[in-house]
Amino acid sequence: MSDLTYPIEGFAPAPAESLIGLTLDDPRVPTPSFIIDDRKLEANLERAKARAKALGVTLRPHLKTHKSIKIARRQMVSPEGPATVSTLAEARYFAANGVKDLIYAVGIAPQKLAEVERIRALGCDLKIILDSEEAARLVSDYCMVKDVEIPVLLEVDVDGHRSGIQPESEDLLKAARALTNGAKLVGVLTHAGDSYECKTIDAIREAAEAERAGIVRAAERLRAEGFLIDIVSLGSTPTLMFAESEEGVTEIRAGVCALFDLFMTNVGACSMDEIAGSVLTTVIGRQTAKNRVITDSGFLAMSRDRGTQRQKKDYQYGVVCLMNGEPVEGDKLLLTGTNQEHGIITIPEGTDLAQEHFPVGLRLRILPNHACPTVAPYAHLLLVRDGHIVDVIEHVRGWE
């Protein structure tokens, strides 16, 4: 298919393994790179486990944030799961690496059932979700024709945020009844997407309670009709952090809490100091007249995500930090613009900062608006402890 004269890899600057042991300012460490502070990652993973334990529910981490088996094994309660994924490429990758209990938490398209079946054949109990009688019939037909069993959760809508069936809707029972043959109803699932929009912790607690009450109500209605509902699944990072009770719930899902980001800092789910992921960048020039510093962290490196734009504090394209991870001048120095491979830092008025503090070749770290899209394009993630690279982590990218 490709007519490469040589494999691309044949020309990589250095084998990824050779980066282990180097400091982040070593010229052999490429920029932009995505780096993860191992101590902060560990603390974040422990905090999520402790929260789930305190709530008395199973933690089913969403692996879409980092898409890495090495991090997943530290994040999951067991190497076999449970966990959540957002693509079948993730499901295939984690199944191939020994995870045996996965929910593909995006509504199923019938065209994807053959791949679901292949992944289940690897020995992974991959479950799917759907939110209509129509989709239930399509899955039931597939299971009949192929004579296979596929476990299904009904997606419930507790806040009108995105997809799902409302708990009181007759459509909930219709979808359940339409699951026949090998299409086996095993539970209900919801995601309180609106919790991301909350302006106060109290508002998040209310969103979390509405999420709990809605999913439990859906489970009750189905059980009253004689359906066995083993899994009652909900979650988002804000609800994991602030829910006061998950009575009637069996498991909680959360993803970004492994790394956190500026959006979650604004939500109140973490402090800026707890953000474990950042982009390593290098100063490549300056625009003296406009008091700007140019870096090699453009919008492919940072993502175009500007989630903090509509929050209490707009961090533009990210908060600039020193190599030790400390934000420069609190949170005053921002990446104010990006082009594809150019980042623009604007030195603010009223600080002691001057362009001379940013010589060409200087390395900086930038905290992102949103960890998930920022991590996605990198071939590897650099795990860092005390300023040294301790591991180079592979993860899955794309959809194939």
Next chain:
Amino acid sequence: MSDLTYPIEGFAPAPAESLIGLTLDDPRVPTPSFIIDDRKLEANLERAKARAKALGVTLRPHLKTHKSIKIARRQMVSPEGPATVSTLAEARYFAANGVKDLIYAVGIAPQKLAEVERIRALGCDLKIILDSEEAARLVSDYCMVKDVEIPVLLEVDVDGHRSGIQPESEDLLKAARALTNGAKLVGVLTHAGDSYECKTIDAIREAAEAERAGIVRAAERLRAEGFLIDIVSLGSTPTLMFAESEEGVTEIRAGVCALFDLFMTNVGACSMDEIAGSVLTTVIGRQTAKNRVITDSGFLAMSRDRGTQRQKKDYQYGVVCLMNGEPVEGDKLLLTGTNQEHGIITIPEGTDLAQEHFPVGLRLRILPNHACPTVAPYAHLLLVRDGHIVDVIEHVRGWE
């Protein structure tokens, strides 16, 4: 480094080559996928060549939009180039595939010079750019220590858009004088970034003339000081399309004009019908109460780019098209929201469209705001003619 039990590829749904010959609605074609209409691509590539010829300048296409050697070979005037790249990963990949004349059009960081040297050792005349005396000294020092020659272009700022030295600035001569040893000044380069912000064609023509006048003036000042300036390089897709004269210029660079996108439609550089790249997606559910259709084209598939938001027509996250590429109801049906792997289409008032027209499993095509970040995450690009996949194109991703 990775501890995969099996290579990820070992579980790919199907070898990419096996997609050749299939129609886009074949269930074996995964979604989301990035598809390129081969006839529109060809017309766009020819139009760019014709424009450069009419202007009497060499076309040095920017390959950052698609990052694919197969498309590059159709886009360049010769299989050996010239061309432009935005990362050293692109430079390495294209050099490994026989391209022998490249400009890395992002200001150089000294840490990257060893990789520049490795790529030049492949037989590619890779040139770098810089915009300060400080950077010029760093490159000169490297060339002296390593006893190598690296050709350099000075980046010129014609509109205060991003980086570069202003044509009348004394810094221009200082940077040129600081290039010593093997650091060889071969030309000047600029990019009229402000042309993207123009509201009228006349405004683009003015931006193009300012770009031309500025870079030619920079070349004249350097020649007056006795410097040899062989390359006078400028360009952007808008200036390629609308410049009236490029007198004194030797080459023009443009990238997105290979595929075009909604942003360029708003700029007036193309019609919506000329957009060659789109995202193939599948309907996965519905939100009846809000008259929404849910797809599997989320923000990783479409990118978070909302460039059209500040233009004359805001296309939200993209224009929804039928499988034949025709926009639904003109340009009224839009992807109005995205989550990581969820796209949200809102059915507008005042159309005959109803949710029943969008059954689960239906495939659609979505035109993106910005081709470059949308193409970036896909492992392969599907080349399509008359509804059939005629090639599966590999391209380079990331920075390693």
